[in-house]
Amino acid sequence: MLSLFHSPAYLWLLLLIPVLVWRRFLVFQDQGSIPFSNVDAAIQLPRTLRQRLIWLPDVLLLLALVGLIIALARPRDGRQRTVSSSEGIAIELVVDRSGSMQAMDFRIDGERVDRLRAIKNVVSEFVLGGDELEGRFNDLVGLATFAGYADAITPPTLDHGFLVAMLNQTQIVNQRTEDGTAIGDAIALATEKLNALDAREESKIKSKIIILLTDGESNAGSLEPIQAAELAETLGIKIYTIGVGTKGEAPFPVRDPFSGREVLRAMEVNIDEATLTAIAEKTGGKYFRATDTDSLEAIYREIDELEKTKVESKQFVEYRELAVEEYPTSWATLPPILSLVLCLLFLRVVLQTFWLRELT
Structure with missing residues (x-):
């Protein structure tokens, strides 16, 4: 919060107030007096309330003058605001959850994990x-998964906590009829989800990208991968592809028929x-190969650097003119200074006209 005066030079006029006080209450206090030989009896008379407050109209006038001078200086309450505008990127995460994702060729903190858990x-x-x-x-992020068929999990959203929660709930298929790599x-x-954003969002998205993670070969679905890529290219959507898994053989969990225990077998x-x-x-993207957790993290760091969101911040100050605007506080709302000046002048006129009128 910034409190300041627009025209502080007017505050020099406040130096006139002590002069006016001196002239009104000190220099002219004996003006219009009548000489008496003895005033002892008059001094002993009780003073009425009107006599005690005869000075009040002059004080109200001086206070109104002080308020008017302060109002001329235009006191302002300034609040600094920051407005950020961004050219957002829409990202669609496409994650493979086919049976081959069970391969235990990734590690997290030294512990073997399957590919899907490492991706999560x-x-x-x-x-x-x-x-x-x-x-x-600042980016809209959506999630789709696929095995034998593709499934839209969340639309592109800024609620990233919800998206991650849905990703963590994703499981590897366990039914042979659902398995495959579409x-x-x-x-x-x-592509369809990203293209629909133009009709939904007020401002057009700067760029749209798909990050596809898979560990196999396309063997399901009705559309060939290259045909789908051509569709994405036509709509200006860039695709980053990530091949997940070791080369050659990978350890898969299987049930030992003799012991009944789960063991790892190279396949x-x-x-x-x-x-x-x-x-x-x-589509203008890039292909990456992730053979372990470290390389997968490095891939996402590179994509993060390649697809940066442009964010611009503008700072400005909003001013409240206290001379003509109310000022809210934690305990009350203060009226404008000019309103207080008018109230003081009105009160002075009323008092001086009907009750504290000076005799001439």
């Missing part, structure tokens, strides 16, 4: 911020890197 951990930091990531606080359908669904894994690279290049 890194994506949460990408959205909310953490470690070396600032978070995407990359083309997933891209098409994400061959394949990622269609050629298709993922083509999708990214066609």
